[in-house]
Amino acid sequence: MTSLNITLLAGGVGGAKAAEGLAKSQYASSTKIIGNIADDDEFHGLWVSPDIDTLIYSLGDQIDRQQGWGRKNETHQVLTELKALGQDTWMTLGDLDLATHIFRTNLKHQGVSASDITERLAKRHGVSLPILLPTDDVVQTRVKTPQGWLSFQEFFVREHCQADVLDIEYQGIANAKPTPEALEQIANSDLIIIAPSNPIVSIGAILAVPEIQQAVEKSGAYIIAISPLIGGKTVKGPADKMLESAGKSIDSKGIYDCYNTFLQAMVIDDVDQQEATWLQGQGLDVLVTPTLMKTPEDKTALLTKVVEFALSCKKQRAA
Ligand code: GDP
Ligand code: CA
Numbered sequence: 001m002t003s004l005n006i007t008l009l010a011g012g013v014g015g016a017k018a019a020e021g022l023a024k025s026q027y028a029s030s031t032k033i034i035g036n037i038a039d040d041d042e043f044h045g046l047w048v049s050p051d052i053d054t055l056i057y058s059l060g061d062q063i064d065r066q067q068g069w070g071r072k073n074e075t076h077q078v079l080t081e082l083k084a085l086g087q088d089t090w091m092t093l094g095d096l097d098l099a100t101h102i103f104r105t106n107l108k109h110q111g112v113s114a115s116d117i118t119e120r121l122a123k124r125h126g127v128s129l130p131i132l133l134p135t136d137d138v139v140q141t142r143v144k145t146p147q148g149w150l151s152f153q154e155f156f157v158r159e160h161c162q163a164d165v166l167d168i169e170y171q172g173i174a175n176a177k178p179t180p181e182a183l184e185q186i187a188n189s190d191l192i193i194i195a196p197s198n199p200i201v202s203i204g205a206i207l208a209v210p211e212i213q214q215a216v217e218k219s220g221a222y223i224i225a226i227s228p229l230i231g232g233k234t235v236k237g238p239a240d241k242m243l244e245s246a247g248k249s250i251d252s253k254g255i256y257d258c259y260n261t262f263l264q265a266m267v268i269d270d271v272d273q274q275e276a277t278w279l280q281g282q283g284l285d286v287l288v289t290p291t292l293m294k295t296p297e298d299k300t301a302l303l304t305k306v307v308e309f310a311l312s313c314k315k316q317r318a319a
Contacts, residue, residue, distance in 0.1 A: 225263055
C-alpha cells in the first residue's frame with residue numbers, strides 16, 4: 001500500500017474538483033497530477049495558463065469558489081485601467097491573478113521551463129500534490145467555428161461557447177516533446193484516474209502530446225475515467241458540443257469512445273444507471289454513484305470511492 005502510485009489526468013474546473021478530492025483523501029501522498037496546458041494564451045503580453053492556475057488556486061484554497069476559477073477576494077483595478085486605455089478586456093484577469101501571470105511570463109523570458117514555473121507557483125500556494133505538465137512546449141487548442149478559427153479562450157470566454165464547433169486542432173502538437181517526469185509518472189502508475197474533465201480539449205490535449213497516449217496504453221496501470229456528463233449534460237462548459245463535433249454521442253458511450261484504447265473502468269452518475277450495461281458489455285468495470293461534487297466532502301467521498309473501487313477491481317482482474 002505504501003508504494004501505491006496514482007496519476008490524475010486533469011483539466012480545469014472538473015479536474016480541480018477531483019484533485020481536491022484526492023488531496024483530502026488518504027491517497028494524497030500517493031498522487032501526482034498531470035495538467036492541461038493547451039488552453040494557455042497571451043493577454044496584454046502575459047502568458048496565462050488557466051487550467052494549471054485553476055488546479056493551483058483550488059488546491060491552495062485561493063480559488064473563487066463561486067466561479068470555480070480566479071482568485072478569491074479579487075479586485076480588478078488593472079483590468080479597469082486597461083479598459084480605459086482601450087484594450088480588449090473580455091478575459092477577466094484580476095489583480096492578484098495578474099501577479100501570477102507577470103511572474104510566469106518573467107520566468108518564461110528567463111528561460112525557466114513551464115514545469116519549473118508551475119512548481120514554484122504551487123509551492124507559493126502550499127499545494128501538496130505535485131502538478132506535472134505533459135510538455136514544456138507551447139501547444140494551443142484552436143476551435144473552428146462558422147466564423148473561422150478561434151483561439152480556445154476566444155471561443156470559451158469571448159464567445160461564451162455559443163458558436164458551433166466544426167473542428168478542433170492542437171497547434172504545435174506535432175513538435176511538442178513530452179516531459180520525462182510525465183512519462184515516468186505514467187509508466188510507474190498503479191492507477192490512472194481521468195478526472196471528469198472535457199475529454200476533447202482538456203484530457204484529449206494531454207493525450208495528444210506525442211508519446212503520452214502510448215505511455216498510458218503501455219503503463220499496465222488500471223485506468224478509470226469519471227464521466228463529466230450527468231444525464232447527458234455537462235455540468236459546465238462545451239464538452240457536449242465538442243463530443244458532437246467529433247462524431248461521438250453525448251453520453252457515457254461517447255466518453256468511452258474517447259478513451260477506448262486503454263480504459264478499464266468508468267464512473268457514471270446514478271441518473272445514468274441505464275448506461276452501465278452497455279459499458280459492462282465493452283468489458284468495463286462500472287461504478288454507479290452520485291458524481292456531482294459541490295462540497296469538499298462530496299469531492300473526498302467520490303474520489304475515495306473511486307480509488308477503492310479501482311483497487312478492488314484491479315485485484316479481482318489479477319486473481
Ligand atoms: P475546464 O478546463 O475548466 O473547462 O474544466 P475541465 O475540462 O476540467 O472540466 C469540464 C467538465 O467538468 C465539464 O464537462 C463538466 O461537465 C465537468 N464537471 C464539472 N464539475 C463536475 C462535477 O462535479 N461532476 C462531474 N461528473 N462532472 C463535472
Ligand atoms: Ca480548460
